[in-house]
Amino acid sequence: MKKALDVLEDPEVVRRWMTQPKRALGGITPLRGYDTDVGAREVEALLGRIEHGVLS
Numbered sequence: 001m002k003k004a005l006d007v008l009e010d011p012e013v014v015r016r017w018m019t020q021p022k023r024a025l026g027g028i029t030p031l032r033g034y035d036t037d038v039g040a041r042e043v044e045a046l047l048g049r050i051e052h053g054v055l056s
Contacts, residue, residue: 003044004030007051022046 004014018031024046025033033039049055 003047007047024049 001014001018004018005011008014008017019029021027021029025039025042028039030043030046033043
């Protein structure tokens with residue numbers, strides 16, 4: 001969650017982002033992605049791409 005707040009900067013934006021399905025995560029929500037180690041790494045990678053301006 002800290003990474004999401006660092007990247008997205010607004011707690012309300014983070015809350016919405018974490019609870020909306022993402023195509024880049026196979027249609028699951030980032031919050032659900034954190035249920036597994038693999039999913040958590042995928043969410044972190046997606047946040048890294050967003051942070052660096054890479055379209056995902």
